[in-house]
Amino acid sequence: MLTTTQPNARHARAGEPTAPLKVDCAHCSLRDLCLPSGVSKAEFDRLDGLVSTRLAVPRGQALFRNGDPFKAVYAVRTGFFKTRVSTEDGRDQVTGFQMAGELLGLDGISTDHHNCDAVALEDSQVCVIPYASLESLSREVEVLQHQFHKILSREIVRDHGVMLLLGTMRAEERLAAFLLNLTQRLHQRGFSSAALVLRMTREEIGSFLGLKLETVSRTFSKLQDDGLLEVRHREIRVLDPEALHARVNPAGA
Amino acid sequence: MLTTTQPNARHARAGEPTAPLKVDCAHCSLRDLCLPSGVSKAEFDRLDGLVSTRLAVPRGQALFRNGDPFKAVYAVRTGFFKTRVSTEDGRDQVTGFQMAGELLGLDGISTDHHNCDAVALEDSQVCVIPYASLESLSREVEVLQHQFHKILSREIVRDHGVMLLLGTMRAEERLAAFLLNLTQRLHQRGFSSAALVLRMTREEIGSFLGLKLETVSRTFSKLQDDGLLEVRHREIRVLDPEALHARVNPAGA
DNA sequence: CGGTAAGTTGAAAAATCTCAATCACGGTGG
């Protein structure tokens, strides 16, 4: 399912839009998952010009990097991203994985510069939402303003959930929680919540979960041995979602 | 320095404002650290009515709890808070400590209900900022809108920093980073960055840093033995800030 | 002045990491 890398673009930065076609939230299938969620039919024409262009980001390439000037936020249209932050001495932490309908770049508002790297894990497309337009439009369209605030707040709540995971859970619980989160988000998007293809390596999963890649691998094997999963490299089948859920909170509740 | 607990209010919820006096950002000394930062003199009168009241929160008491309906965000005027989230099986994670000028309750926008508990660690006062007023006023006052977005974004960036800490650092690095963060914020507020009095227990520090309280205690002792700190219970003196900084990133950079 | 909550310290147990070997697969080139 992964499209092949475009070797000549692999090490370049995100460039010009491949398809500068007029883009239109009103006809986008991700409408209800994305920024315009809650905007009524009648109001959709007011969102005209919110999304200026689309941008293709080949696998392995950064949409933006730590330190880049912040000008826009991005909505994932197709594909899959990771965001990561790093220490001065080179250790890094994946802060999230983003799929269709999710927003990237919100961190940049705080300092006018991006504070993390966003890297495509497969060939992807994003909608470019110039931040100035978003601010001015959300002064006029109340539901847009509210929805944008909700998205920012939701990101904070999500982050708190990740802190809880990193601060209190052991390896098996972390991986179980991670898989359930992925399947739940895939399900929202109309995919099976039993079968999934991971878009990231064991190392990237480990970086997100605060574990080494070997620990991730061992934990996959354990969950497989226990009959909760079927693991074949990146293809995962969830055999027993109930039991998987129970692993997140072993004490039960 | 800690004010004593008011025993009879200890187990009650945050109640009515003790001092329903007209509150005014324009004359508040926290102006530049807080929500109105960046609002010009001329515009200050437009912020009239943004802060409806003040609220006293005695030590140990919750300003809000997970599940409470979300109606307002709160700016800490005096005192000190922690926020925490918890799992169904009762483990919890402190997600942050908030001091004067910092905002509480932003998590509530996402679902119209608070998603964490905010508990005063000493007798505190907050300014109540009804969320509806904030949204409508920020549609009119551009700099307020922008500042509010910056605060939301800054919280996201802060959370990513905590994830990095929880995901990649060992105990000593975590504690060093924590202390430097505290001293830096105290310094911003005009306090010494060498001497500080912790407002929280070892257990709360541990919960924030993803460590057990014994590990926190041992790590304090280690840093003291190494001559970087002087630790007497909650009174901490930073003897060698440089060296402390070096402990955060032992590989150097 | 006693009781309780908070903090410190030790020793053993447990979880995770590190280092190393091996395996599997996809892509490449002969």
Next chain:
DNA sequence: CCACCGTGATTGAGATTTTTCAACTTACCG
């Protein structure tokens, strides 16, 4: 078409870090 190469994944064994359990100390509050 097949052998080979490189990346990613798995597994094992030993080292390290942190946790757990327990004893004890200290400070503070009533």
